[in-house]
Amino acid sequence: MNFLDEIKERASALKRTIVLPETEDSRVLEAAARIVEDGIAEIILIGDSEKILSDGNDLGVDLESCKMIDPTEATDERTDLIELFVDLRKHKGITMEDAEKMIEKPLYYGTLMVKAGLADGMVAGAASPTGDVLKPALQIIKTAEGINSVSGAFVMIVPDKSFGQDGKMIMADCAVNPEVDADTLGEIAVASADTASKIAGLDPKVAMLSFSTMGSAKHKLVERVQQATAKAKEIAPDLSIDGEMQADAALVPSVAERKAPDSKVAGQANVLVFPDLEAGNIGYKLVQRLAKAEAVGPIIQGLDKPVNDLSRGCSVDDIVNLTAITALQV
Numbered sequence: 001m002n003f004l005d006e007i008k009e010r011a012s013a014l015k016r017t018i019v020l021p022e023t024e025d026s027r028v029l030e031a032a033a034r035i036v037e038d039g040i041a042e043i044i045l046i047g048d049s050e051k052i053l054s055d056g057n058d059l060g061v062d063l064e065s066c067k068m069i070d071p072t073e074a075t076d077e078r079t080d081l082i083e084l085f086v087d088l089r090k091h092k093g094i095t096m097e098d099a100e101k102m103i104e105k106p107l108y109y110g111t112l113m114v115k116a117g118l119a120d121g122m123v124a125g126a127a128s129p130t131g132d133v134l135k136p137a138l139q140i141i142k143t144a145e146g147i148n149s150v151s152g153a154f155v156m157i158v159p160d161k162s163f164g165q166d167g168k169m170i171m172a173d174c175a176v177n178p179e180v181d182a183d184t185l186g187e188i189a190v191a192s193a194d195t196a197s198k199i200a201g202l203d204p205k206v207a208m209l210s211f212s213t214m215g216s217a218k219h220k221l222v223e224r225v226q227q228a229t230a231k232a233k234e235i236a237p238d239l240s241i242d243g244e245m246q247a248d249a250a251l252v253p254s255v256a257e258r259k260a261p262d263s264k265v266a267g268q269a270n271v272l273v274f275p276d277l278e279a280g281n282i283g284y285k286l287v288q289r290l291a292k293a294e295a296v297g298p299i300i301q302g303l304d305k306p307v308n309d310l311s312r313g314c315s316v317d318d319i320v321n322l323t324a325i326t327a328l329q330v
């Protein structure tokens with residue numbers, strides 16, 4: 001069974017409830033119907049139920065089995081969520097009136113449902129930029145205990161099975177932190193290794209990427225990656241991690257032999273940690289498009305409860321796959 005079928009099967013056994021708030025997007029409605037039909041998760045759609053059902057009809061999909069919630073309708077649940085929101089953000093000066101307005105936005109309503117335990121997770125981003133999906137999650141759900149920084153990883157599946165583990169690897173941070181210090185980068189490496197083993201079923205071998213391999217270049221950006229590697233080793237002493245190294249040294253055994261002959265990770269890496277978001281986001285998209293790789297994610301790592309973001313270029317399959325992964329993160 002391939003990886004994507006396997007995660008859907010694992011998710012089906014869990015029967016989680018996932019919110020899909022972007023019901024104005026036809027891909028989301030098609031995905032919702034497929035997720036419920038295939039038993040991957042229970043789905044909550046946020047929006048006007050009549051419109052959702054009629055849009056579903058136009059698309060030829062049956063959405064009757066999804067729960068639907070109109071965030072503008074006065075209900076006890078909505079009142080409770082507004083109170084929860086004010087309680088969580090009163091130290092930031094949010095008022096009841098602010099909360100009443102903000103909860104009408106499906107991304108806020110859905111995030112509050114996850115926080116309140118009314119849903120297990122949320123998947124959005126098909127119709128919203130990453131910042132709009134992440135801000136409510138960062139403000140309301142916040143980081144898991146012991147985590148300072150949230151980040152975004154992709155499971156990449158490349159057609160050439162000689163790379164990573166059978167063509168499968170993790171790339172991070174491709175989604176969240178525009179600028180990172182060494183400690184944060186070290187934390188991202190450890191979180192990515194965790195995603196690699198828990199979600200992708202990999203035995204993680206983490207490469208800390210740079211434009212230099214083992215000191216071949218001298219620059220403060222190289223030093224930052226070296227410090228991040230040391231930080232990751234401090235947090236997770238048993239982790240198989242090495243750096244700094246270039247992407248060819250990380251992935252290609254013959255190059256690793258020349259550039260990093262003593263490394264146990266070089267040439268076999270299956271977790272690639274980019275030095276910043278520019279490299280990470282550009283890097284994963286190049287691999288996705290040029291190598292025709294499957295890019296599953298971004299899987300948001302480090303939140304207390306799962307909220308995942310899609311690329312706006314996503315397909316219906318991408319939404320189904322990320323919903324299954326979200327169910328596995330609960």
Ligand SMILES: CC(C)(COP(=O)(O)OP(=O)(O)OC[C@H]1O[C@@H](n2cnc3c(N)ncnc32)[C@H](O)[C@@H]1OP(=O)(O)O)[C@@H](O)C(=O)NCCC(=O)NCCS
Pocket residue numbers: 092130131132134135138139143148149150151174175176177178281298
């Ligand atoms: C993630 C992102 C939206 C956060 O934006 P921001 O302007 O830093 O957010 P704010 O300063 O309003 O912070 C909101 C809250 O999130 C927290 N936060 C921000 N970044 C965080 C992170 N990486 N990890 C944990 N918490 C974080 C802040 O501490 C703040 O908490 P508080 O309100 O309780 O004090 C922003 O960094 C971003 O847009 N990143 C790039 C996303 C992107 O475009 N990716 C490419 C496409 S995938």
Ligand SMILES: CC(=O)OP(=O)(O)O
Pocket residue numbers: 125128129130174175281297298310311312313
């Ligand atoms: C992950 C990502 O790059 O998202 P988008 O393409 O929506 O910016």
